[in-house]
Amino acid sequence: MAGVNQRLERLVRRTQAQARVPALSVALHRADRPLWTCTVGGTGNENPLGPDTVFRIGSVTKTLTAVLVMQCRDDGLLDLDDPIGRHLDVPAHGTATVRRLLSHTAGLQREPYGDIWDTLRSPDVPELLADLARIDRALPPARRFHYSNLGLALLGHAVARLRGGTWAEVLADRVLRPLELSSTTVYPGPGAATGFLVDAYSDHARPEPRLDLGALGPAAQLWSTATDMARWAAFLADPAVVDPSGAVLAPATLDEMRWPLTTTDEASWQAGFGLGLILLPQRPAEPVPGERIVHVGHDGAMPGFLSSVYGRRGGGATPKAMGCAVLASSGTADEINELSHRLLAAAVEDDPAEVTAWVPGEAPPPAYRSVLGPWWGEGFPFVFFWRDGALRARAADAPAGAPPAVFAPLPDRPDVLRTVSGRETGELLRLTRDGAGRVVRMHWATYRFTRTQETFDGVTTYEL
Structure with missing residues (x-):
């Protein structure tokens, strides 16, 4: 000092x-x-x-x-x-x-x-x-x-x-x-x-x-x-x-x-x-x-x-x-x-700020566990993850220091989340589930997000 x-x-x-x-x-x-x-x-x-x-x-x-x-x-x-x-x-x-x-x-x-x-x-x-x-x-x-x-x-x-x-x-x-x-x-x-x-x-x-x-x-x-x-x-x-x-x-x-x-x-x-x-x-x-x-x-x-x-x-x-x-x-x-x-x-x-030690956090809520991991939107890969009590997302190739998008569920609609900061702030993220309750498709700012890379008319890359 x-x-x-x-x-x-x-x-x-x-x-x-x-x-x-x-x-x-x-x-x-x-x-x-x-x-x-x-x-x-x-x-x-x-x-x-x-x-x-x-x-x-x-x-x-x-x-x-x-x-x-x-x-x-x-x-x-x-x-x-x-x-x-x-x-x-x-x-x-x-x-x-x-x-x-x-x-x-x-x-x-x-x-x-x-x-x-x-x-x-x-x-x-x-x-x-x-x-x-x-x-x-x-x-x-x-x-x-x-x-x-x-x-x-x-x-x-x-x-x-x-x-x-x-x-x-x-x-x-x-x-x-x-x-x-x-x-x-x-x-x-x-x-x-x-x-x-x-x-x-x-x-x-x-x-x-x-x-x-x-x-x-x-x-x-x-x-x-x-x-x-x-x-x-x-x-x-x-x-x-x-x-x-x-x-x-x-x-x-x-x-x-x-x-x-x-x-x-x-x-x-x-x-x-x-x-x-x-x-x-x-x-x-x-x-x-x-x-x-x-x-x-x-x-x-x-x-x-x-x-x-x-x-x-x-x-x-x-x-x-x-x-x-x-x-x-x-x-x-x-x-x-x-x-x-x-x-x-x-x-x-x-004299930089002290590096805070990482400690394990709580598991994500069951309703959002099937959202986590890689998704594709507009032909580009994104990663959705849970941290500090909120669902977050960033482009797969974004630097670690880049701020992620952060989502908060609407009070009466848990499958509709508002983007509260980062990319597309203010826009909605809508979740679509299958019969077992797993999220199989999402729409963020109305753009479709899927688990595989798709064209805009829904054709996956391996079928091209």
Whole structure:
């Protein structure tokens, strides 16, 4: 462990020195190890720098607002395909849907009306809504990804209206307190770091003004610590471990949020966007065939501050509930955005999750034993097997690391199963039995599956 931590600390210290960051605070969360923290530099004021020093996290705020929106959906207060005008009294652009606003595909312009980054004055909520009549639609709806602080702000105020409070009140009640993110606040306390712009041609660091974003708050207002944000990143990646009771959000809803709805560019496809979350596929130094690794979270930028908060999913070496937060008191150090990903990868490379010993499991239910083994569909071989209490299937030549399809029987029809994850998610698997009760044919997503390879008109290969 000492060697691993030394490598992580060296990465942090080298980044702080090369990027010239006045204060850098980092935390790494994983379920199988104590929380790891590292701080380098000084706060720029009389307060000492430590793991509990508060930084502005900027657009990482959007991930918390997105969770509030999904809570409303799960509670039946809204539908993702509702127009925002159904939940907010707006003079224009009311047809933009919740889903498109969350995924930055609604086509709204990036910022509220007016040059707020010149005036350093943000509108209040009535002004923000009234000024919607004066803003451009940057793109047609669903045309492509176009990042919008305005869109996430509207969602935050819709949540506030649906819950009967302010966005800040709802956030504290429904996310911060249940997850014990006690250092995450709308306004900084007295121990916060000072944010700087580091001069490009000298080593002088100039303090940046502290902005109150007003009605734009749900998009970028929050302040937090690296320890809080590492826990938040772990929650986004592995909610079943961080929030086992589902007090904040069901794991299935986080699965939905992590599903890519768009890419941020049409050429390289290096980054995707789900429902309020950035998705970054990873390419390990020694990839395992079939394994898929993705970092999920968000970056943040505000005058004087940068942040990068991501959880890691996938890969046999990734421990449960793994998340990393990098918070910096410089608004000009691009290296910060890469450091969280380098730390997550280095921690897994040098200190992978323990290999869990295999233990025998229970026998499959008698009703599904005749399903197990090889089947043929569309001319290709598949293997159906029982593991961890569920029927599963994958292509016979799929790598061992590839996720299988998983099935669950319908409550009142045990011979009809729903595909709950993997290939053909959502489709039905129908079983056909002979007079002795053995499964002799299956239909998955309406395609016929048989024990021998057959043409589509039912001729087996040995009769061709």
